[in-house]
Amino acid sequence: MLLDDLYRRVIMDHYKNPRNRGTLDHDVITINLNNPTCGDRITLQMQIEDGVIQSAKFDGEGCSISISSASMMTDAVKGKTVKEALEIADRFSKMMQGELQEFEYEDIEALSGVNKFPARIKCATLAWNAMKKGTTNSTSS
Amino acid sequence: MNAHQIREQFPILKQHVNGHPLVYLDSAATSQKPSSVIQAVTDYYEGYNANVHRGVHTLGSKATDAYEGARDKVAQFINAEFSSQIIFTRGATSAINLVASSYGVSVCGPGDEIVLTPMEHHSNLIPWQQLAKKTGATLKYIPLQDDGTIDLKDVEATITDQTKIVAMVYVSNVLGTINPMEQVAEIAHRHGAKLVVDGSQSTPHIAVDVQQLDCDFYALSGHKMCGPTGIGVLYGKKDLLEQMEPIEFGGEMIDHVDLFDSTWKELPWKFEGGTPLIAEAVGLSAAIDFLNDIGMDAIHQHEMQLAHYAMEKMTKMDGIEIYGPKTERSGLITFNLADVHPHDLATVVDAYGIAIRAGHHCCQPLMRWLNVSSTARASFYMYNTEDDVDRLIEGLVKAKEYFSDAIG
Numbered sequence: 001m002l003l004d005d006l007y008r009r010v011i012m013d014h015y016k017n018p019r020n021r022g023t024l025d026h027d028v029i030t031i032n033l034n035n036p037t038c039g040d041r042i043t044l045q046m047q048i049e050d051g052v053i054q055s056a057k058f059d060g061e062g063c064s065i066s067i068s069s070a071s072m073m074t075d076a077v078k079g080k081t082v083k084e085a086l087e088i089a090d091r092f093s094k095m096m097q098g099e100l101q102e103f104e105y106e107d108i109e110a111l112s113g114v115n116k117f118p119a120r121i122k123c124a125t126l127a128w129n130a131m132k133k134g135t136t137n138s139t140s141s
Numbered sequence: 142m143n144a145h146q147i148r149e150q151f152p153i154l155k156q157h158v159n160g161h162p163l164v165y166l167d168s169a170a171t172s173q174k175p176s177s178v179i180q181a182v183t184d185y186y187e188g189y190n191a192n193v194h195r196g197v198h199t200l201g202s203k204a205t206d207a208y209e210g211a212r213d214k215v216a217q218f219i220n221a222e223f224s225s226q227i228i229f230t231r232g233a234t235s236a237i238n239l240v241a242s243s244y245g246v247s248v249c250g251p252g253d254e255i256v257l258t259p260m261e262h263h264s265n266l267i268p269w270q271q272l273a274k275k276t277g278a279t280l281k282y283i284p285l286q287d288d289g290t291i292d293l294k295d296v297e298a299t300i301t302d303q304t305k306i307v308a309m310v311y312v313s314n315v316l317g318t319i320n321p322m323e324q325v326a327e328i329a330h331r332h333g334a335k336l337v338v339d340g341s342q343s344t345p346h347i348a349v350d351v352q353q354l355d356c357d358f359y360a361l362s363g364h365k366m367c368g369p370t371g372i373g374v375l376y377g378k379k380d381l382l383e384q385m386e387p388i389e390f391g392g393e394m395i396d397h398v399d400l401f402d403s404t405w406k407e408l409p410w411k412f413e414g415g416t417p418l419i420a421e422a423v424g425l426s427a428a429i430d431f432l433n434d435i436g437m438d439a440i441h442q443h444e445m446q447l448a449h450y451a452m453e454k455m456t457k458m459d460g461i462e463i464y465g466p467k468t469e470r471s472g473l474i475t476f477n478l479a480d481v482h483p484h485d486l487a488t489v490v491d492a493y494g495i496a497i498r499a500g501h502h503c504c505q506p507l508m509r510w511l512n513v514s515s516t517a518r519a520s521f522y523m524y525n526t527e528d529d530v531d532r533l534i535e536g537l538v539k540a541k542e543y544f545s546d547a548i549g
Contacts, residue, residue: 006488037500039500063485065484110313117488119488125486
């Protein structure tokens with residue numbers, strides 16, 4: 001059924017056991033974002049050195065889609081340059097719009113089903129928007 | 142009343158959603174429209190669409206009669222003394238903003254107080270925040286009891302002689318609390334304050350008598366009471382409305398215009414700048430006829446029975462938390478189900494054709510008071526039946542199973 005397209009096992013696994021949940025204690029970039037239509041909120045912290053995202057952690061409240069997406073996003077961008085991370089975010093955004101079915105990260109590809117649930121796309125993109133905002137801040141400063 | 146017969150009059154309810162017959166449980170967000178309302182709007186556009194209060198042609202007269210007839214209808218429906226106390230607005234939000242921007246600005250200054258409750262919808266919260274910032278007045282909140290009601294002792298303690306405005310929701314869109322407006326009005330008036338009532342969730346569901354409430358202003362929303370979107374009403378006491386300045390200027394609201402100065406029409410038209418909401422008012426008028434035919438007391442009773450039926454079943458579910466008072470409440474149930482986030486819950490039951498609301502319901506401060514980020518809400522109206530409640534309960538059970546399976 002359609003619901004199984006949305007709630008794939010790997011998504012539930014990230015929801016139940018989110019990777020990189022918590023806070024960083026060293027000098028980091030902190031971004032707080034919320035989804036004003038539903039009340040979900042995320043705090044994303046990233047340590048960026050020489051244009052490379054050394055570590056990323058998140059905390060917040062949200063549904064299975066927003067938490068799992070934050071978990072997957074932080075996993076994917078760790079160790080990547082800001083440029084690479086933004087390219088991944090760009091492809092993620094295309095996948096959400098249904099323009100891209102395959103993704104280089106298997107876990108993240110599981111979120112492709114969200115595209116069929118327009119009301120939930122904002123849940124999936126919250127963490128990615130936080131990352132984009134944080135990296136933009138880091139390059140401009 | 143027979144809900145099964147009534148729902149036949151709502152074309153939208155006959156459809157299937159995601160392969161299941163639609164169960165619509167989001168009427169607190171917006172109600173569905175009966176055929177008579179849809180037909181009234183169509184009749185207007187097909188038969189006598191014309192601008193009002195100008196021109197001498199036949200269609201213009203018909204449109205003016207219908208528009209002013211709708212005003213009379215609203216006045217009778219909430220028992221206003223005069224039709225001129227009924228101002229058509231874009232919605233309840235616009236109505237409250239009109240009071241804040243006109244009356245509020247003229248009476249509030251540094252040292253004055255505006256009294257609210259934490260259960261206000263953003264529409265009856267942010268206009269007052271803005272007014273306080275603009276005028277230097279202070280916002281004060283009447284605390285909530287653990288069950289989501291207010292205690293009149295706290296109302297007494299919060300309202301003082303410095304209070305200029307008390308703004309309060311009659312029926313909470315989250316908790317279902319029905320606030321004791323008459324008593325609040327009495328306390329406010331004893332201190333020389335004016336009472337603004339947000340009637341968005343009361344007008345569609347219970348008989349309202351603004352003279353008995355003795356409120357100074359009352360805002361209502363048309364689309365939540367079977368009417369079209371885009372129309373609301375501000376009722377006000379005549380002397381207050383007369384002393385208030387318009388906040389929108391242009392055609393329709395003027396008496397005499399010179400190059401350097403102008404004068405306004407009398408009530409209610411001085412507040413209705415521009416071509417008004419004619420089709421919407423005609424639709425609202427038909428909605429009031431529809432509600433009157435069933436009877437507000439019958440509607441309220443039916444919703445109470447449904448809420449009671451749902452409450453009995455829901456309280457038996459494992460891991461459910463229901464917010465708000467247990468008795469003396471309106472026909473909506475706000476809740477959370479353990480281990481299932483409200484968005485996930487709403488998505489799962491939607492797959493079974495059941496429409497419920499998930500989120501903060503435009504009440505972020507109240508969500509913080511409840512110590513949750515969001516909740517689910519099922520809200521009932523006259524077209525809902527016990528079958529709808531049964532389907533909801535089945536849906537909730539399925540969501541619970543689905544998530545416990547999926548999470549494992």
